[in-house]
Amino acid sequence: MKSKWLTFLMFLSMVLTVSCGKDYNALFQERITELNKEGKYILNQYNDSVGKEHYIVYIDVDKIVVDTLGDSLQVYPLNVMEHFQYRAKTDNNGKFVFEKEITPKSTLVSSAQVDLKNKEMLIDKNIMQSANVKFKDIKCVGKDCAYVNVKNPSGNNNNTYIFFFNKPRLLYVTYGNYHSTIFNGKSFDIVDKDPLVKRGEGLYDQKFEYKAKMSTKGEIIQKDDYITVAGEYKIPVSAYASGEVDSYFAKIAADLKPTxxxxxxxxxxxxxxxxxxxxxxxxxxxxxxxxxxxxxxxxxxxxxxxxxxxxxxxxxxxxxxxxxxxxxxxxxxxxxxxxxxxx
Ligand SMILES: [Zn+2]
Ligand SMILES: [Zn+2]
Incomplete structure (x- = not known):
């Protein structure tokens, strides 16, 4: 009696496993074949052997799509995007802030014109610093984001564009002469090379820099608590709020002017x-x-x-x-x- 029950339960659990679990390996391959046939460009794909995680990131004619083989797709439209970046500045009270800055829709909206056949896209068609990007130069980080560095036409530094898939209609853009964004394998190292902070007498033409780290989801995960001046002096950002900043300026200016x-x-x-x-x-x-x-x-x-x-x-x-x-x-x-x- 007991063994009959046991056999039945084993049978039941087998039936349940087969009927509830999708065959993700087959599904994954099927999707890949389908996308290739449709001429979509696959930016990134992942399918682990245990069948736990699987995704395909691809470029369609007007969007980037993240397909996790679930019920819905994550869609990042490419036709209307506002620009954003993080800027270091001093606010009206003289306090230092480092925050997300979104370029107002009225002044700057960009779009990417996708050419699936030639495997390239034109970003910011109407803006001076437009970029023609080959798909093969776009790097995808997991299913979080895709980024591309484009040589700045008016300098040696790279402009960076990042599509954070969780931030549809927002394109991260930094121009290399003022800002650098470099992927370090885990996150992005960002340097604001021209922070909009108060500067003291004698320091107006000195290099100010502020550094932070941004996650692959586009959030700030680490911030310096100081600003670097002339590559070697550090001003704590707290000095801006306390007013001590002027004495830092004076010391640095005196030091930079040798006798x-x-x-x-x-x-x-x-x-x-x-x-x-x-x-x-x-x-x-x-x-x-x-x-x-x-x-x-x-x-x-x-x-x-x-x-x-x-x-x-x-x-x-x-x-x-x-x-x-x-x-x-x-x-x-x-x-x-x-x-x-x-x-
Ligand atoms: Zn002497
Ligand atoms: Zn003499």
């Missing part, structure tokens, strides 16, 4: 100055009073002024503060200064 120690080869005078001091009569002339030996200054640069080390001449006692090592220069008590580093 030097100059040494006169005739009168041995040492001065600190951004540029070569004026020539003119050496002051020693006035001490000796002898008009027959009057000399004019002859300046040589000893070193860039800094803060790391203090050097003193063992003979004349003159001191310089620098991050480098001072050069020789005429010394009043010998041919040249003899520098020794103080603590």
């Amino acid at each position: 030097y120690y100059w040494n006169c080869q005739n009168c041995y005078k040492v001065v600190k100055s951004e540029s070569k001091p004026e020539s003119g009569f050496c002051e020693s002339n006035f001490f000796t009073g002898s008009t027959s030996t009057w000399t004019i200054h002859s300046w040589v640069r000893l070193c860039k002024a800094g803060s790391l080390h203090t050097y003193q001449c063992q003979d004349c006692g003159v001191q310089v503060k620098t991050n480098d090592v001072p050069k020789m220069g005429a010394c009043r008590y010998g041919a040249n200064h003899v520098w020794s580093q103080l603590q």
Whole structure:
């Protein structure tokens, strides 16, 4: 009796398995064949052996389609797309923000004209920076997005276009001269090379940069908490809200404008100055009073002024503060200064 029941249950579960489970392998192959026959361009396909995950991403005449072999298709229309990107800026209160910026529909709507036969599409037909994209250059990341880098016509940097399939009618666009977007194998590294943030006196022509990471679904997953200035200085973004930012600006501007120690080869005078001091009569002339030996200054640069080390001449006692090592220069008590580093 017991074994009869067991046999029946086994039979029942077998029937259920067969009738409920689709044969995804067959279905998958069938779809691929069908799409090829219809002339659609397959961007990406995946079918795991266990039959758990399967998708086909393809380009149709006016859309990109993600088919997961389920009941409905995910459709990304290519005929009307607004542009978006992430921009770093300071808001009306002076606070730093990094947020999604959608170009208003009224000013910029793009479309991609698909040419299935020649396997290419023309993006932004009506816009200056239009791009003719070969399908083979479009890279698909799983079933999340597809991106393509196109050489910027007015520069060496790449413009980037990303179709995030979960954001229909929004095309991610960045122009390489102002923004870079690079896929790192897991997410996108983005660099805003021209953030719209407040800049201080003396820093208007310096390079400001802000970096973040964006997921393959188009969301920001990591943000720097600082802005880089001139490739080496960091300003915490919080300094914008607190007003401390001005003192950062001042420090950086001062640091970017180096001063030097100059040494006169005739009168041995040492001065600190951004540029070569004026020539003119050496002051020693006035001490000796002898008009027959009057000399004019002859300046040589000893070193860039800094803060790391203090050097003193063992003979004349003159001191310089620098991050480098001072050069020789005429010394009043010998041919040249003899520098020794103080603590
Ligand atoms: Zn002099
Ligand atoms: Zn000396």
